[in-house]
Amino acid sequence: MDYQTILNRDYKSASDDRPRSGTKRVLFVTSVVVTVSIGVLLYLISAPSPQAPAQESPQTVEHDTQNSAPSTRVRQTIPLPARQSSTEYELRPVPEEIPEAEIKADNWASHTVKSGDSLSSIFSKLEIHSQLKPILKDQTASDTLKSIYPGQTVRVLKENNQLQELIYEPNDQEMLRVSRIDNGYQAELIKRPVEKRRNRASAIIKDSLFMAGRKAGLSDNITMELAGIFGWDIDFALDIRTGDSFTVIYEELFREGEKIGNGAIIAAEFNNQGHSFRAIRYQMPDGDAGYYSPDGRSMRKAFLRTPVNFTRISSRFSTGRKHPILNKIRAHKGVDYAAPKGTPVKSAGDGKIIFKGRKGGYGRVVIIQHGSRYSTLYGHLNSFNRKLRVGSRVKQGQTIGYVGMSGLATGPHLHYEFRVNGVHRNPLTVKLPAAEPLPKKYMADFNSQSEPLMSQLDLYRSVAIADARDISSN
Numbered sequence: 001m002d003y004q005t006i007l008n009r010d011y012k013s014a015s016d017d018r019p020r021s022g023t024k025r026v027l028f029v030t031s032v033v034v035t036v037s038i039g040v041l042l043y044l045i046s047a048p049s050p051q052a053p054a055q056e057s058p059q060t061v062e063h064d065t066q067n068s069a070p071s072t073r074v075r076q077t078i079p080l081p082a083r084q085s086s087t088e089y090e091l092r093p094v095p096e097e098i099p100e101a102e103i104k105a106d107n108w109a110s111h112t113v114k115s116g117d118s119l120s121s122i123f124s125k126l127e128i129h130s131q132l133k134p135i136l137k138d139q140t141a142s143d144t145l146k147s148i149y150p151g152q153t154v155r156v157l158k159e160n161n162q163l164q165e166l167i168y169e170p171n172d173q174e175m176l177r178v179s180r181i182d183n184g185y186q187a188e189l190i191k192r193p194v195e196k197r198r199n200r201a202s203a204i205i206k207d208s209l210f211m212a213g214r215k216a217g218l219s220d221n222i223t224m225e226l227a228g229i230f231g232w233d234i235d236f237a238l239d240i241r242t243g244d245s246f247t248v249i250y251e252e253l254f255r256e257g258e259k260i261g262n263g264a265i266i267a268a269e270f271n272n273q274g275h276s277f278r279a280i281r282y283q284m285p286d287g288d289a290g291y292y293s294p295d296g297r298s299m300r301k302a303f304l305r306t307p308v309n310f311t312r313i314s315s316r317f318s319t320g321r322k323h324p325i326l327n328k329i330r331a332h333k334g335v336d337y338a339a340p341k342g343t344p345v346k347s348a349g350d351g352k353i354i355f356k357g358r359k360g361g362y363g364r365v366v367i368i369q370h371g372s373r374y375s376t377l378y379g380h381l382n383s384f385n386r387k388l389r390v391g392s393r394v395k396q397g398q399t400i401g402y403v404g405m406s407g408l409a410t411g412p413h414l415h416y417e418f419r420v421n422g423v424h425r426n427p428l429t430v431k432l433p434a435a436e437p438l439p440k441k442y443m444a445d446f447n448s449q450s451e452p453l454m455s456q457l458d459l460y461r462s463v464a465i466a467d468a469r470d471i472s473s474n
């Protein structure tokens with residue numbers, strides 16, 4: 001099943017006995033409290049006589065009325081069950097000066113480099129060929145423009161067919177600006193460092209994880225990442241219930257005050273059917289980053305439960321069934337995942353390829369050995385990852401081939417087997433071993449990073465609990 005399907009899944013049908021209207025009421029209560037506070041504040045500011053008791057102020061009375069008799073209008077305008085605003089993560093104001101704004105002006109022309117282009121052809125297409133030589137006299141310009149490659153863009157500002165300015169971004173962090181001066185051109189390479197800022201979002205799931213994420217202001221990618229982090233402990237297709245909740249602390253990337261994208265999730269909590277899961281991101285000195293539980297266990301398992309994004313399970317593991325083509329009773333020692341032809345098939349775990357080739361009814365097959373105890377088999381492949389051969393090392397999640405219907409198959413699907421000590425086990429239910437925990441030598445460093453994040457998650461959770469109490473006392 002692909003994540004989109006998982007994320008879009010409507011959980012309303014799931015059996016559930018939790019209160020559903022809780023979050024609306026939480027927000028309602030919050031907004032009333034805010035309104036009343038503002039009312040009191042206004043009163044204190046505007047009251048002609050500070051000695052007068054607050055109760056006698058018409059303003060206060062008005063707000064009291066609102067408090068005790070909530071209007072339906074307020075309920076309807078309450079946005080969504082997300083608590084996103086947090087002063088500590090509030091974004092700084094965006095500076096006014098953004099070079100991109102100038103670049104988008106009408107008198108700018110641009111060319112996106114295609115394969116086969118040369119500097120000469122690019123300058124011709126932009127009708128500034130005569131200015132190439134003078135520009136390349138500048139060392140910075142010639143050094144930077146040499147590295148241009150397909151997909152990148154050159155933008156130019158012309159006046160009376162005379163090049164005034166040229167902009168080229170060799171990478172995310174630098175911008176080349178070539179400007180016309182009296183006797184030629186002058187170039188400067190402007191550093192544009194990417195700044196990481198932290199933001200957070202929380203939500204209570206009402207319709208689907210996907211919807212909850214959107215309402216909390218999360219991009220679909222962050223929501224998918226969140227599902228990926230907890231996907232080893234929570235089945236996002238089957239386990240999610242209305243009332244489940246999550247908090248994410250994540251990075252946003254800014255350049256010159258402008259948001260250019262999202263970074264990684266730093267820490268997250270997911271509450272699923274009363275169970276709470278937490279994950280903290282940790283990057284080891286060698287650069288490998290992963291998600292760990294607060295006590296240093298890896299969030300991932302040594303094996304993916306499913307090595308392909310499938311549309312449906314077309315056949316389950318069984319010790320005896322009628323083979324659809326051979327028409328005989330046969331054990332089916334794996335799971336068949338129906339998926340469109342060409343869908344990438346991923347290695348379920350780190351390991352070594354011990355077989356790649358044809359194997360009777362299973363068609364094109366890859367077998368991977370994982371340590372001494374485990375092996376996995378992938379059958380009916382349409383084709384292999386050409387870079388891999390017998391003996392190649394593969395990483396968990398690495399594409400090893402593509403779904404097909406080679407061998408005996410009625411339609412494109414992956415036949416997947418999981419063996420423990422040579423014995424076939426049901427891939428859907430076999431207990432999967434956990435991946436390596438965080439090495440002990442990094443635990444102190446991990447703790448120093450995770451503790452403040454844990455307190456933040458604690459804080460957000462205590463807010464949620466307080467809100468839940470408000471609901472039950474109403």
Ligand SMILES: [Zn+2]
Nearest residue numbers: 334335336415
């Ligand atoms: Zn099969």
